[in-house]
Amino acid sequence: MDLTTLSAAxxxxxxxxxxxxxxxxxxxxxxxxxxxxPQVQAFLSRDFEAAKKAAETADISLPLGGVPIGIKDVINVxxxxxxxxxxxxxxxxxxxxATVITRLRAAGxxxxxxxxxxxxxxGSSTENSAYQxxxxxxxxxxxxGGSSGGSAAAVAALEVPATLGSDTGGSxxxxxxxxxxxxxxxxxxxxxxxGLIAFAxxxxxxxxxxxxxxxxxxxxxxxxxxxxxxxxxxDLPTEDFTSQLGRxxxxxxxxxxxxxxxDGMDARVRSKVEEAIRQCEAAGAxxxxxSLPHTEYAVSVYYIIATAEASANLARLDGxxxxxxxxxxxxxxxxxxxSREEGFGSEVKRRIILGTYVLSSGYYDAYYLRAQxxxxxxxRDFEAAxxxxxxxxxxxxPDLAFPIGERTSDPLRMYLADIFTIAANLAGICGISVPCGxxxxxxxxxxxxxxxxxxxxxxxxxxxxxxxxxxLSGWNKQVAPxx
Amino acid sequence: xxxxxxxxxxxxTLARLALSDEEVxxxxxxxxRILEHIEHLKKLDVSDVEPTAHTYPVFSVTRDDVPGExxxxxxxxxxxxxxxxNLLIVPKVLE
Numbered sequence: 158m159d160l161t162t163l164s165a166a167x168x169x170x171x172x173x174x175x176x177x178x179x180x181x182x183x184x185x186x187x188x189x190x191x192x193x194x195p196q197v198q199a200f201l202s203r204d205f206e207a208a209k210k211a212a213e214t215a216d217i218s219l220p221l222g223g224v225p226i227g228i229k230d231v232i233n234v235x236x237x238x239x240x241x242x243x244x245x246x247x248x249x250x251x252x253x254x255a256t257v258i259t260r261l262r263a264a265g266x267x268x269x270x271x272x273x274x275x276x277x278x279x280g281s282s283t284e285n286s287a288y289q290x291x292x293x294x295x296x297x298x299x300x301x302g303g304s305s306g307g308s309a310a311a312v313a314a315l316e317v318p319a320t321l322g323s324d325t326g327g328s329x330x331x332x333x334x335x336x337x338x339x340x341x342x343x344x345x346x347x348x349x350x351x352g353l354i355a356f357a358x359x360x361x362x363x364x365x366x367x368x369x370x371x372x373x374x375x376x377x378x379x380x381x382x383x384x385x386x387x388x389x390x391x392d393l394p395t396e397d398f399t400s401q402l403g404r405x406x407x408x409x410x411x412x413x414x415x416x417x418x419x420d421g422m423d424a425r426v427r428s429k430v431e432e433a434i435r436q437c438e439a440a441g442a443x444x445x446x447x448s449l450p451h452t453e454y455a456v457s458v459y460y461i462i463a464t465a466e467a468s469a470n471l472a473r474l475d476g477x478x479x480x481x482x483x484x485x486x487x488x489x490x491x492x493x494x495x496s497r498e499e500g501f502g503s504e505v506k507r508r509i510i511l512g513t514y515v516l517s518s519g520y521y522d523a524y525y526l527r528a529q530x531x532x533x534x535x536x537r538d539f540e541a542a543x544x545x546x547x548x549x550x551x552x553x554x555p556d557l558a559f560p561i562g563e564r565t566s567d568p569l570r571m572y573l574a575d576i577f578t579i580a581a582n583l584a585g586i587c588g589i590s591v592p593c594g595x596x597x598x599x600x601x602x603x604x605x606x607x608x609x610x611x612x613x614x615x616x617x618x619x620x621x622x623x624x625x626x627x628x629l630s631g632w633n634k635q636v637a638p639x640x
Numbered sequence: 641x642x643x644x645x646x647x648x649x650x651x652x653t654l655a656r657l658a659l660s661d662e663e664v665x666x667x668x669x670x671x672x673r674i675l676e677h678i679e680h681l682k683k684l685d686v687s688d689v690e691p692t693a694h695t696y697p698v699f700s701v702t703r704d705d706v707p708g709e710x711x712x713x714x715x716x717x718x719x720x721x722x723x724x725x726n727l728l729i730v731p732k733v734l735e
Contacts (some may be wrong), residue, residue, distance in 0.1 A: 192649070213684075225710055249719055250718075250719060252711055252715035252716065252718070252719060253668055253711060253715075298684075343692075344696075345695050345696055346696045359693060359695070385703050388698065388701035389694065389696075389698060391656050391696060391698070436666075451684075453680075454680070454681055454684070457677060457678035457680065457681050458681070460674065460678065461678060465717065468655060472656070475656065476721060477721070477728060478716070478719075478720055478728060479719045479720060480719070480721070481721070482721035482722065486731050487731070488731050488732070489730055489731050489733055490656075492730065492731055493656040494653075494656055494657065494658035497655075497656055497657045497658070498657060498658035498659065501657070503663070506652075506657060506663065506667070507667055507670065507671065508657065509655050509657060510648060510651050510652055510655060510657070510667055510671065511671055511674065513652075513654050513655040514646060514651045514652050514671075517651065517654065518697055520645075523682075524678070526691055527682070527686060529691030529693060530686035530689040530690070530692075531681055531684060531686060531689075532692040533682070533689050533691060533692040534686070534689060535692055536692055536695060565723055568670055568674070569670070569673055569674055569677060572674070577703070583692075583695075584695060585694075585695025585696055613695065613696065620676045631672075639732075
């Protein structure tokens with residue numbers, strides 16, 4: 158049996174049935190990673206020996222006992238590097254575990270490896286990593302999406318059954334769509350952000366990638382919940398996020414937002430998404446046309462709020478307490494200026510400047526405050542929609558995975574590609590991307606993602622709907638043709 | 641297109657970020673186009689709309705007043721670029 162093709166749930170069942178052990182699973186992953194990683198380059202680092210050691214003592218009676226979980230390089234794991242794919246954190250070693258890591262360990266999982274990403278999670282292609290370019294397992298001349306591109310590519314390439322990423326404006330759902338796996342962004346407040354290197358604190362959420370919706374639910378069970386170290390994590394009753402799996406779509410009201418089917422999106426993507434929606438309808442879902450009238454403003458609102466928060470969050474990277482320091486600074490100001498100049502890449506600098514500008518005296522009301530008010534309008538659009546529907550269904554990304562290098566010189570074009578994912582972060586709701594078909598281009602099959610958006614804290618139902626579609630369509634079972 | 645109001649060099653200094661002349665020119669152009677794009681927000685009348693800072697407003701969150709364990713000082717000094725005598729070292733601040 159090829160253990161690398163199994164989901165986390167299947168691995169766990171096999172451990173408990175005594176068919177194979179967690180060490181067998183790590184050994185199988187090691188072989189697979191050594192074979193395909195030179196092409197994919199999803200990992201910034203990995204330690205098989207440490208993983209095997211953890212596997213030897215894993216408690217397989219726990220919910221994720223013995224299952225390896227890959228970690229985006231923006232989440233602190235004690236004793237490991239955590240660079241956020243930035244040169245400014247070269248050499249940094251985490252002195253503590255993020256809360257999600259503490260919780261994964263408590264559930265028996267083995268945090269494994271550091272996954273590549275856009276620097277400080279800023280980007281949509283993982284090309285902004287200071288270290289390496291991760292490739293899409295379906296076509297290695299193309300990007301895997303971003304910013305959690307390594308987390309998506311590693312799952313799609315069967316290098317690990319599941320991973321954690323972070324989603325500020327689509328950074329889980331968009332790479333999941335472009336790599337043909339499942340990616341969940343929980344509602345804001347569902348998962349503790351303690352130990353996640355902050356990008357935009359009012360938008361960031363940690364969430365799982367896997368090859369099944371069921372695995373995403375199992376990972377959410379492990380990581381969700383109130384944490385005294387993150388005052389924005391919500392104190393809610395414990396919930397089993399697998400409780401609505403295995404149901405069908407009969408009577409489920411799915412909203413189709415007309416603003417998400419626009420000119421300019423790839424017609425082939427649109428046709429696959431429409432086909433998937435018809436399939437849901439044939440299975441008993443009731444389709445309801447809805448309107449989210451402020452959709453066209455979401456990208457602008459996002460790039461004001463996210464950059465403003467980022468400019469404040471990244472101020473801590475000053476060359477004093479951790480990370481890189483410029484050589485022989487002549488004074489403290491010179492130390493700040495040059496440590497940051499040398500440490501940050503172009504996209505991060507661009508966003509720090511934009512964020513500083515929109516917060517600066519005289520411009521705050523015109524940009525930041527206005528953006529926060531329009532954010533309210535976007536949030537209300539969703540509240541009105543969820544009075545009529547159980548979930549919203551739409552494309553995850555307007556495009557297929559694009560060739561490496563195609564958009565790096567045009568940031569605005571790169572930003573506009575986030576149009577279908579950004580509003581969920583602004584509204585604080587939950588969203589999931591599942592595979593809904595493939596488009597052939599240049600002799601390669603490229604995945605298309607279908608996005609379901611649920612109202613705030615309605616993850617159980619959202620996962621139930623995504624799981625029902627997944628079992629109808631089976632697209633998640635396709636495997637990237639890597640040798 | 642460049643925004644007349646945006647002085648990239650000045651803003652970069654506020655952000656404690658040195659830039660090359662080439663970066664200043666590139667950012668002036670790119671950010672000018674981004675600022676031009678976001679101008680459309682001004683079309684909306686938001687005079688009666690409350691701002692959203694957080695989607696799930698929680699206020700005055702407190703923890704129980706119980707001392708917990710903290711990481712040892714060495715854990716933090718160990719990751720600093722320069723330290724000595726249990727202190728972080730920076731260039732001289734006062735003459």
